[in-house]
Amino acid sequence: SGGVFYERYHSLEDIYYWINKTNQDHSDMVKIILIGSSSEKRPLYVIKLSGRRDEVKRAMWLDCGIHAREWIAPAFCMWFVKYAIEFYNQNTEITEMLNNMDIYVLTVMNPDGYKYTWTTDRMWRKNRSVNKDSECAGADLNRNFDANWCTTGASSNPCDPTYCGQFPESEPETQAVAQFLRSHKDTVKLYLSIHSYSQMLLFPYSCSYDEAPNHNELFELVKEASTKIRRYYRNIYKYGPGAKTIYLAPGGSDDWAYNLGIKYSFTFELQDRGRYGFLLPPSFIPQACNEALLASKIIALHVIKNT
Numbered sequence: 001s002g003g004v005f006y007e008r009y010h011s012l013e014d015i016y017y018w019i020n021k022t023n024q025d026h027s028d029m030v031k032i033i034l035i036g037s038s039s040e041k042r043p044l045y046v047i048k049l050s051g052r053r054d055e056v057k058r059a060m061w062l063d064c065g066i067h068a069r070e071w072i073a074p075a076f077c078m079w080f081v082k083y084a085i086e087f088y089n090q091n092t093e094i095t096e097m098l099n100n101m102d103i104y105v106l107t108v109m110n111p112d113g114y115k116y117t118w119t120t121d122r123m124w125r126k127n128r129s130v131n132k133d134s135e136c137a138g139a140d141l142n143r144n145f146d147a148n149w150c151t152t153g154a155s156s157n158p159c160d161p162t163y164c165g166q167f168p169e170s171e172p173e174t175q176a177v178a179q180f181l182r183s184h185k186d187t188v189k190l191y192l193s194i195h196s197y198s199q200m201l202l203f204p205y206s207c208s209y210d211e212a213p214n215h216n217e218l219f220e221l222v223k224e225a226s227t228k229i230r231r232y233y234r235n236i237y238k239y240g241p242g243a244k245t246i247y248l249a250p251g252g253s254d255d256w257a258y259n260l261g262i263k264y265s266f267t268f269e270l271q272d273r274g275r276y277g278f279l280l281p282p283s284f285i286p287q288a289c290n291e292a293l294l295a296s297k298i299i300a301l302h303v304i305k306n307t
């Protein structure tokens, strides 16, 4: 239903409206949790999806839109929510997922930045916090988490796109997510952060070249996901630990979640590989989202079997 709605990019206002409508239309499966607010005081709403069963002992976290210009990411979070609601009790994998884990979805982690890309600068990446002693605004929320904070791969210059912020969790958006995950760390078993572009399935560490203790297990998972995407959608996704596969990137949400104890932690870079980059046309939304959905299912079902 409303298929064409999910094949378009939406303004921040439309996304807030959609969150509210989804909650109203599916109150049996959906709860809205306010986890905090952005630096410009916009609400950070998490959609909690639950199967119609009683309490489950596991949960997964999915965030999109940490980087403002990566519009395909919030489009995927919306696609994922619609698919989960529509195919629960129809599709076996989705039914197994929702019967065994609650799913927390933060559709737009950086609403101020997302709004800014619609009104002012389509290529903006950071949030919109005011940096004292600088005329440049914003910090890179994916360099602001407490994981080797502000080492190589981040900048301490407020004018740079990878500015790490004043200190770890200096940004309200980072604080809100970190606080929520700390208070749910006993149930959240899987962390997924959605970005674009370059078609990669990444896992810790990006903040250093160290190998994660369960590196082999994580590697096999993204290898299987990449293989299936290639087989079903004829598209190529690279995969591996972040530092080696893309670049050194300290202060990232996935590394921090991993160190918190969420041993299944991933960052997806969705379509494409540079032809359109961040300006991926809406006609590419269905395939990009189906590729990410396939990878998410493979990983989620593995986590259910192994936790």
Ligand SMILES: NCCCCC[C@@H](C[SeH])C(=O)O
Binding pocket: 067, 142, 195, 196, 197, 202, 206, 242, 246, 247, 249, 251, 252, 253, 254, 255, 267, 269
């Ligand atoms: N947590 C770092 C994962 C690897 C880098 C991901 C990209 C997404 Se645009 C970045 O934050 O630069």
Ligand SMILES: [Zn+2]
Binding pocket: 066, 067, 070, 142, 195, 196
């Ligand atoms: Zn990104």
Ligand SMILES: [Zn+2]
Binding pocket: 195, 196, 197, 198, 269
């Ligand atoms: Zn990216």
